[in-house]
Amino acid sequence: MKLSIHTKVLAMLLSAGLFAGCSSTGETMDEGGYGSDVAAVDQDGSTVYGGDDEGGVSSSALTEEERMAAEERAKMEALRDITTFYFDFDTAEIKPEARDVLVAHAQYLANNPGRNVRLEGHADERGTKEYNLALGERRANAVQRFLIVNGASRGQIETVSYGEEKPAVMGSSESAWAQNRRVELVFD
Amino acid sequence: MTKRTWTTSHKAVAAALVALIMLATGARAELLIRITEGADAAIPISVVPFAESGAIPPGDKVANIVRDDLAMSGEFRPLAAEKMLSLPSRREEVYFRDWRMLGQRYVLVGELSRNGDRVVARYELFDVNQEKRILGETAAASVNGMRTLGHHISDKVYEAITGVPGAFSTKLAYVTLDSFNGKPRYRLQVSDVDGKRARIRLESQEPILSPAWSPDGTRLAYVSFETGKPAIYIHELSSGKRTKVADFSGLNSAPAWSEDGRSLLMTLSKDGNAEVYRMDLASRQLTKLTNHWAIDTEATYDHSGDGIFFTSDRSGGPQIYHMKSPGAEPRRITFGSRYNARPRPDNTGDYVYYVHQRNSAFHIARTNLKNGEETVLTRTESDESPSVSPNGRMLIYATKQSGNSVLTVISADGGAAYSLPASEGDVREPAWGPIVN
Numbered sequence: 159m160k161l162s163i164h165t166k167v168l169a170m171l172l173s174a175g176l177f178a179g180c181s182s183t184g185e186t187m188d189e190g191g192y193g194s195d196v197a198a199v200d201q202d203g204s205t206v207y208g209g210d211d212e213g214g215v216s217s218s219a220l221t222e223e224e225r226m227a228a229e230e231r232a233k234m235e236a237l238r239d240i241t242t243f244y245f246d247f248d249t250a251e252i253k254p255e256a257r258d259v260l261v262a263h264a265q266y267l268a269n270n271p272g273r274n275v276r277l278e279g280h281a282d283e284r285g286t287k288e289y290n291l292a293l294g295e296r297r298a299n300a301v302q303r304f305l306i307v308n309g310a311s312r313g314q315i316e317t318v319s320y321g322e323e324k325p326a327v328m329g330s331s332e333s334a335w336a337q338n339r340r341v342e343l344v345f346d
Numbered sequence: 347m348t349k350r351t352w353t354t355s356h357k358a359v360a361a362a363l364v365a366l367i368m369l370a371t372g373a374r375a376e377l378l379i380r381i382t383e384g385a386d387a388a389i390p391i392s393v394v395p396f397a398e399s400g401a402i403p404p405g406d407k408v409a410n411i412v413r414d415d416l417a418m419s420g421e422f423r424p425l426a427a428e429k430m431l432s433l434p435s436r437r438e439e440v441y442f443r444d445w446r447m448l449g450q451r452y453v454l455v456g457e458l459s460r461n462g463d464r465v466v467a468r469y470e471l472f473d474v475n476q477e478k479r480i481l482g483e484t485a486a487a488s489v490n491g492m493r494t495l496g497h498h499i500s501d502k503v504y505e506a507i508t509g510v511p512g513a514f515s516t517k518l519a520y521v522t523l524d525s526f527n528g529k530p531r532y533r534l535q536v537s538d539v540d541g542k543r544a545r546i547r548l549e550s551q552e553p554i555l556s557p558a559w560s561p562d563g564t565r566l567a568y569v570s571f572e573t574g575k576p577a578i579y580i581h582e583l584s585s586g587k588r589t590k591v592a593d594f595s596g597l598n599s600a601p602a603w604s605e606d607g608r609s610l611l612m613t614l615s616k617d618g619n620a621e622v623y624r625m626d627l628a629s630r631q632l633t634k635l636t637n638h639w640a641i642d643t644e645a646t647y648d649h650s651g652d653g654i655f656f657t658s659d660r661s662g663g664p665q666i667y668h669m670k671s672p673g674a675e676p677r678r679i680t681f682g683s684r685y686n687a688r689p690r691p692d693n694t695g696d697y698v699y700y701v702h703q704r705n706s707a708f709h710i711a712r713t714n715l716k717n718g719e720e721t722v723l724t725r726t727e728s729d730e731s732p733s734v735s736p737n738g739r740m741l742i743y744a745t746k747q748s749g750n751s752v753l754t755v756i757s758a759d760g761g762a763a764y765s766l767p768a769s770e771g772d773v774r775e776p777a778w779g780p781i782v783n
Contacts, residue, residue, distance in 0.1 A: 323553040
């Protein structure tokens with residue numbers, strides 16, 4: 159169970175493209191690389207492992223609750239490290255693997271009404287600039303709706319579309335395009 | 347139709363390598379002209395170097411400007427001066443037999459003289475086969491206006507032969523992007539159609555998009571992100587005075603002028619979704635022209651000045667639609683592929699030009715509005731921002747060349763081509779200005 163949460167987080171980090179484009183992409187995606195990354199995360203989250211073996215017996219209920227809360231917080235925090243969300247060509251559909259991360263952001267906004275976020279919508283260079291401006295906005299709006307549905311309030315969120323004007327990655331390859339079709343969450 | 351265009355282009359490439367022309371450039375901001383393709387059916391014409399009397403300014407020779415203009419149109423094939431058997435400057439000196447022997451259809455001769463602070467050109471155009479003068483005129487310009495004079499003569503020659511007004515005296519607006527001190531530098535520039543006499547009108551670290559000419563050529567509307575978000579500005583070129591006309595929440599994009607210059611079409615999303623509006627510039631009053639959950643944008647008036655073309659993805663992907671009058675039911679124009687966007691009609695009402703995706707590439711295509719026939723005009727693959735010359739004969743668009751964005755001009759039927767690469771960085775968002783009398 160605990161392990162699966164970590165696996166899930168990692169899987170999301172991977173699929174949300176956090177590691178996409180870095181030189182070790184090939185390694186992380188193969189079996190060995192994947193396994194070693196899981197181990198690394200587990201070492202960081204040692205409290206999780208400690209509790210699972212014997213802690214359940216000796217710990218008081220309160221401690222267990224605190225432990226669960228801390229774990230939940232850690233999990234949500236880890237998720238919130240991801241602030242860029244990717245889209246397919248000419249779509250504004252939030253990918254399934256992005257949902258948990260966006261829920262974490264939405265809950266954070268709900269718990270911190272003083273924080274605001276700007277959603278910056280982008281498109282890849284293909285197609286026309288003005289349509290891409292509208293497409294970038296549609297993507298930012300999709301993320302905005304998702305955040306609101308999951309607890310953020312409208313007043314915390316501002317959207318702006320840059321269309322194809324501010325690519326994250328230069329170049330005209332499938333991989334560059336994939337990394338440029340995105341919404342970035344910018345917290346002030 | 348498409349197929350014929352492609353074969354023609356292939357043949358033209360060989361000729362193009364030979365005819366590669368690089369004009370000397372003055373200022374750094376200027377674009378270079380490179381003729382990459384010539385059309386097979388180009389008309390042979392001889393532009394004879396003009397005779398000169400009095401103090402004629404050194405530098406750009408008027409006849410060379412005319413020769414280059416005609417060549418860039420793709421419709422003419424000027425003869426190199428070295429191949430001419432004589433260099434006449436008036437009718438008595440023109441031996442039609444010689445020009446016929448050289449395969450020439452037309453000969454332009456002329457003479458420049460000084461009149462105070464002005465240079466006067468007297469020029470005559472002859473039809474070689476008919477041995478007849480078809481144009482004769484004198485025109486004058488200030489001593490630093492040799493390019494103005496040259497483009498004027500090109501316009502007259504072009505019209506005398508084709509029956510269509512020339513567009514060589516018109517202006518181009520475009521945006522260049524390079525980096526300066528590690529920051530992006532966007533510059534809105536205006537130049538002659540051959541890329542010469544470029545002048546920077548606006549510079550910003552944030553994107554500048556969608557320049558659009560007012561019908562009288564005195565103002566540009568455009569989108570600037572200078573405040574961090576898009577807003578639409580109107581820029582008076584003579585004074586440099588700017589007015590922010592649209593700064594609503596969300597999108598403020600894709601400005602396009604009405605024929606009378608009194609209103610602008612624009613895309614706003616202030617009510618949550620991208621819709622096309624018309625803004626009356628005097629009152630700033632808005633009229634919503636589209637109302638659909640889809641993206642509606644990139645509107646432009648049609649030939650009649652009443653209807654509009656626009657891009658909408660209401661069918662699932664972007665397609666071109668036509669609305670006959672404000673509020674009328676939109677009619678879909680494009681069906682050839684899943685991505686057709688940013689319509690630009692020509693001045694005749696016969697064609698609409700747009701960005702067209704075929705397989706994985708983006709080309710410029712046009713649809714014949716009378717019979718619905720679609721022709722893909724370009725072989726380049728990342729094409730954007732088509733803009734038709736005001737006489738409907740040429741088309742400028744942005745494309746990629748070795749990673750940089752460059753402007754390319756083609757004849758409106760896809761035949762000839764020349765490109766305007768920047769000395770460094772990107773050139774994009776070309777807008778062809780109107781013919782101004």
